[in-house]
Amino acid sequence: MTKIYEKAPAKINLVLDVLRKREDGYHEVEMVMTMVDLADRLTLEELQRDQIVLASQAGFIPLDEKNLAFQAAKLLKQRYGVKKGVYIYLDKQIPVAAGLAGGSSDAAAALRGLNRLWDLNLGVPELEALGAELGSDVPFCVRGGTALATGRGERLESLESPPQCWVVLAKPPINVSTADVYGRFRASEVGVHPSVPDMLAALREGSFDRMCGALGNVLEKVTLAHYPEVRQIKEVMTRLGADGVLMSGSGPTVFGLVSKESKLARIYNGLRGFCKEVYVVRMLT
Ligand SMILES: C[C@](O)(CO)[C@H](O)COP(=O)(O)OP(=O)(O)OC[C@H]1O[C@@H](n2ccc(N)nc2=O)[C@H](O)[C@@H]1O
Numbered sequence: 001m002t003k004i005y006e007k008a009p010a011k012i013n014l015v016l017d018v019l020r021k022r023e024d025g026y027h028e029v030e031m032v033m034t035m036v037d038l039a040d041r042l043t044l045e046e047l048q049r050d051q052i053v054l055a056s057q058a059g060f061i062p063l064d065e066k067n068l069a070f071q072a073a074k075l076l077k078q079r080y081g082v083k084k085g086v087y088i089y090l091d092k093q094i095p096v097a098a099g100l101a102g103g104s105s106d107a108a109a110a111l112r113g114l115n116r117l118w119d120l121n122l123g124v125p126e127l128e129a130l131g132a133e134l135g136s137d138v139p140f141c142v143r144g145g146t147a148l149a150t151g152r153g154e155r156l157e158s159l160e161s162p163p164q165c166w167v168v169l170a171k172p173p174i175n176v177s178t179a180d181v182y183g184r185f186r187a188s189e190v191g192v193h194p195s196v197p198d199m200l201a202a203l204r205e206g207s208f209d210r211m212c213g214a215l216g217n218v219l220e221k222v223t224l225a226h227y228p229e230v231r232q233i234k235e236v237m238t239r240l241g242a243d244g245v246l247m248s249g250s251g252p253t254v255f256g257l258v259s260k261e262s263k264l265a266r267i268y269n270g271l272r273g274f275c276k277e278v279y280v281v282r283m284l285t
């Protein structure tokens with residue numbers, strides 16, 4: 001029996017700017033996103049009966065139609081008239097509702113994996129378009145790497161990888177709803193917007209210092225106002241010596257970019273003092 005394995009890495013937003021609210025309720029964004037090597041793992045196997053079955057060791061995520069990986073399988077079956085079943089095992093490692101696009105990356109991995117398992121022969125552009133039907137972050141998760149994302153997040157332009165560094169992720173024990181954060185966001189209240197051109201120049205030059213200087217996320221204003229613990233983690237990470245510190249996506253996870261390995265133990269131990277979920281990972285290049 002064929003088994004397909006797919007890795008579903010977490011993403012971070014190096015820049016997240018929101019330009020305006022659109023007529024359709026979504027927001028027009030400009031984001032620079034990249035992948036880190038904290039990943040869920042999916043195993044996909046053909047089932048004898050025509051059914052989608054999802055299982056996971058994680059007790060705290062839905063395993064039915066609410067799961068984005070399940071939705072990805074259902075979408076492919078409907079769109080291409082697939083009469084086969086699939087068993088998907090999801091080894092969940094990415095924290096949930098964390099701003100790390102865990103669910104979106106699982107959906108993207110399911111699209112990639114089922115394209116192979118069911119011999120659908122879809123190209124990356126087609127998989128990205130299907131991904132956009134599942135969520136704004138899914139097309140980027142299909143493509144991977146580093147990209148500029150515009151529109152509601154689905155229009156992508158691949159970029160060079162960021163200069164290699166360590167990424168420390170710290171997630172406070174709260175779950176933040178992306179819809180809530182966008183709902184509370186007011187474009188008119190943003191003072192200074194982050195500079196996307198500056199981040200693009202940093203990546204072109206391969207300059208770690210310039211990348212740290214160009215980090216910015218306008219959703220921080222909303223999330224930090226409601227969750228003081230996110231602001232506190234940012235302050236602690238900065239004090240402990242991370243070179244650049246930012247909230248990812250709609251939060252609550254905060255990431256710190258660190259160039260010197262010798263700094264990591266102090267930052268990790270300092271954070272672990274009051275935050276249980278801390279990860280030290282690398283950027284995926
Ligand atoms: C915060 C980010 O994760 C940053 O990468 C994304 O912008 C959100 O991506 P996502 O979680 O895949 O978002 P979706 O599942 O498409 O939408 C969740 C909810 O967020 C809001 N939403 C999302 C994306 C966007 N550009 N504008 C929005 O206003 C909408 O209210 C939507 O109902």
Ligand SMILES: Nc1ncnc2c1ncn2[C@@H]1O[C@H](COP(=O)(O)OP(=O)(O)OP(=O)(O)O)[C@@H](O)[C@H]1O
Binds near residue numbers: 062067097107176251
């Ligand atoms: N495969 C999945 N893994 C985790 N959560 C999922 C999945 N499918 C659906 N969900 C639901 O989606 C919600 C958001 O989870 P997810 O981990 O994708 O958020 P996130 O990391 O904040 O995403 P983003 O950064 O794209 O906003 C959770 O409440 C969860 O119940």
